[in-house]
Amino acid sequence: MNILFLTPLFPLLGALVLAFNPRLPDRIAGLVGVGSIGLAALVMVWLNVTFYGGANEGVTQTLWQWVAVEDFRMGFSLYLDGLSLTMVSIITGVGFLIHLFAAWYMREDLEGGPGFARFFAYMNLFVFSMLLLVLGDNLFLLYLGWEGVGLCSYLLIGYYYENENNAWCAFKAFIVTRIGDVFLAIGMFLLFAQFGTLNIQELLRLAPEAWGRGDLMAELAALMLLGGAVGKSAQLPLQTWLADAMAGPTPVSALIHAATMVTAGVYLIARTHVIFELAPMTLGLVGLIGMLTLLVAGFAALAQTDIKRVLAYSTMSQIGYMFLALGVQAWDVAIFHLMTHAFFKALLFLTSGSVIIACHHEQNIFKMGGLRKTLKLPYACFLIGGAALSALPLISAGFYSKDEILWLAFDHGHTWLWLGALFGAFLTSVYTFRMIFIVFHGREQIHPHAGQGLAHHVPLIVLAVLSTFVGAMIHPPLENVLPAGPEGQFGHSVQLMLEILAAVVAIVGVGIAAGLFLGRRRLVRSLVQTKEGDRLWRFFNSAFAFDWLYHRVVVRPFLFIGRLHRLDWVNSLMNLWPGLALMLNGLLSDTQSGRLRWYAAVMTGGAIATLLLLLLL
Amino acid sequence: MNLTLSHLIALLPLLIVCVTVIVVMLGIAWRRHHVVTASLTTIGLNAALVSLLAVLTVTPIRVSPLLLVDNYAVLYMALILIAGLASTTLAHAYLEGFDDQKEEFYMLLGCSVLGGLTMVASDHMLSLFFGLELLSVPLYGMAAYAYRTRLSLESGIKYMVLSAAASAFLLFGMALLYAESGSLAFADLGARLTEGGGHASWLLMGIGMMVIAMAFKLSLVPFHLWTADVYEGAPAPVTAFLATVSKIAVFALLMRLFMSAPVTDIASLHTIVAIIAFLSMMVGNLMALRQDNIKRLMGYSSIGHLGYLLTVVVASDDLALLTTGIYLITYVATTLATFGVIALVSSPWQGSDVASLKFYRGLFWRRPYLAAVMTVMMLSLAGIPMTAGFIGKFYVLATGVEAQLWWLVAGVIIGSALSLYYYLRVMVMLYLHPTEEEQYDASSDWGQRAGGIMVILLALAVLVLGIYPQPMIMLVSSAILG
């Protein structure tokens, strides 16, 4: 395992090389950017091989002593167990495919313009930070990665910074997630104050000894961690930034805002699951947040016109499922869903990128239509990805993970959550196939040019294969890391019944979508044209108007307070001093007349004064 | 008196510089050649610097009643020689474009360095006066070197007249002290004061006059008015020299005087020095606030800095000696690099220096390295942590606190707060977008020139000493113990 450190090292080197050579030719920059992740992926494969061949236990690799204050020691240490290995595999594996695709996408997108190296520098830095996040053996290192991915997310959302709107979107993402980060930091302080260490494994060992189930401190610590997770994973109530984060290039959306970074919150909760188990109220809150988010996002996705925004809301809702799974203590299933989600969501985003480029940067789905004849590969990919997203039975990867979540929610006795999730599954298949039908069926409105080349095809095909049941056959090695959860109440027959129910719901959703959106869409149009329909549509389109609400409740009062402080009388009192200084400056400057006799006179006067004082004192 | 070999070794740096000056003079007489002359000077000063290693083997040693070569002297000799070398380097780049005789400059510089070396080793009134004059007289010529420029000539004459007046004070003070004590050696001065006899007032007047003269050389309030005009008018390398060598030499001597002469153990003298220090901190920093000429600004800032440093004279304890060394090292490195940048931007000479702050607007976008050096220097002058200036200021504060000089500590703090304003103003100016106006610029091959390398090295030194000051502190403390 001693080559563990190479995984984050390669992306870091790539980022440094690209950052300091911004004028590298595109070909070489692409080679460096993609190659570094490729090397990291190779290391990942090696790690997997040795991990399965070995004892299947956690391994720590301390690179150097990072902090040493009195008896507080913290190493710059990486920790590898089943959970982090799963995450590393997703990050480097899916990350490599996305990088490869990005090499094609950015070349088409920039058309030889500058910024190619910059893009890959950011992307590599992101992968490095994300690897630190999942590999860090203490919360401090995790936090470093956490902030690092936040920074890269900011940089990449604002990648097209010439457009001011994008810069504001980047600001929004940065600030909103920062609120979550503050909670996480407070949580870290809390844990450190309680246990005097930030080492995660030690914390997990010490916490059950110190706290009983439902202890106030345990609830508080879990709540703070949850705050951080909610911010990063775009869950209610800090979900508003994710849809705007689509301002970045599409591979960025695929990598950061779908496959990896936004799942950091899920990882954090899974990693610190012991603390959450000690805090049943907070754990319940996790499930509730998950359910609410998946419903809100599901409705919002129904009313989007931008292909990427549909996918963004679907991401939000899928992470909602993961949170729900965490909330019902189906830890390993949450991670399993995280993995399959990474496959099919990356696939969907990359395909949408391919479609967008093919349609000359058009993102409005109502201006596309009928693309299935010209864009055969993207169509196939979208079908597979969409099937996985809406968990169509048996053939798709999403089915195996999502139905497991639904079943366990029911099995662990959370009937309401189960109902919500089931309804969410229905919504999912409706909006997914709404998008597919609008984009690929119907009347052709645009003349696309299909993407070419290996860098375009290979990632799509690999991800498409992984999004089918093939992907679901990969089982993350989580047995030693995450507990199995409480005993179920129901038997196999109930499980089978529920699975059939979920499958039926999904298929019905597809059917309804077909009925509404295939053909002339007369019914939908007439519904939207009514007054209530229009209002509802707008309500959904703005994702339940959270932005409006926050603007009223948070931003405006904040600005108001800010304005109040502009007329700070304490400050104006302080401003007297500069005035005094300037006055003295004016007076003293007058002594610099430039006249020699005046200088001599002052010197003599000074000498007399000095000597007199000397005699008198 | 018998001169032994070890005496000669102790005098080596002085002898080498002396020989250098003569060789340079003969060289000029034989054939004028700018590069050769500058190289000869550089070689000579370097040789003197190396010879300090030999001197260390015989220290401490008294050479005649006039000179005492100890580790303290060697430290400041090294500092003076380095400053002299830096000025030589800058002058070489600067004088390239000078349309008059260039070579005599190095002769004057060598003489002045010789005077400085004599001063820091002097333990006697005679060598003090001799050194001070040898230091100052060539400086008049150097300040007025670009004498066809009105400002340069003006600065030379102003400095000469006022400096002569200050020398008169010094001489009269020495005469009074001699009359009362019958000796010119520092250690004997005011020895009778402790015995209780004699006219205390005369002694007081004598030492007071000497302090006035040195306060003039150090440009302390109220003897500071010449500073800005001379700094502004003198060519940039000369200003660099004036701001470093003459300050090091005079301050080192003042410190030695206060540490070794019993006559300075008078309470009222310390009060006076404290008042001068406080006034200097305030006045220097206040005057710099709205200054638009960077050379004048540095002049005012030097008034403030010497004010801070004067705190240690008031304290006059062992920590004060340490502080003096550290502060002077950091101050000299910072000042040299600052004037180095000014000189490089003004090089080669084109009739006048680039001193107005507006010409530095957007320097970063044209000469990023120079601007970076300037930035570090401004931070160091302001005493921001991670730079050498912080260490110096920290030690001054430590000295002040230990000696419980609360007024002076307050003065240092207020002065630093004021100074931030104008240092940051310079920094901001460097990074603004350049205007369309006429812009002066360092000649594009400045990086190849020794001067460019030198300022970058100085900037690195300032950063390294700021982050890892231990070697410097060890060096200085070994110097004051030896």
Added chain:
Amino acid sequence: MDLAAQLAQNWSVGVFIVAVLALCTFMVTASALLGGRAWGHNKETPYESGIVPAGSAHQRFSVKFYMVAMLFVIFDVEALYLFGWAISIRETGWTGLIGATIFIFILLAGLIYDSRVGALDWVPKRRVQPDRVHQPAQRDQADN
């Protein structure tokens, strides 16, 4: 020493200063009060009863005049040091002799330099530079 004792010691100096000031004041005021004053055009001229000056008093001498005078003074004064050596020639011995020799050679080097740079030529061979005065770049506004 307290102030009273100091006063007692220095009172004579004080009296002297006061007396000097009083005498000067007396002489000026008394003559102004007692003496008559004559008014007239000629009272305004510099030399009331002498020759009317012709031309300006600000006459320019050649810089060579000062140069040679200065060089003379410098070498003359430096030669004076040799007298000091001469009367102690036995006491200083070889060290003194070597020192004096070095001193003389330094003077010689200076003389060579002076003659080479043309400081001793009464008529300069050529003008080194045309009369060109560089104007200062910019004086600051804050101080002047």
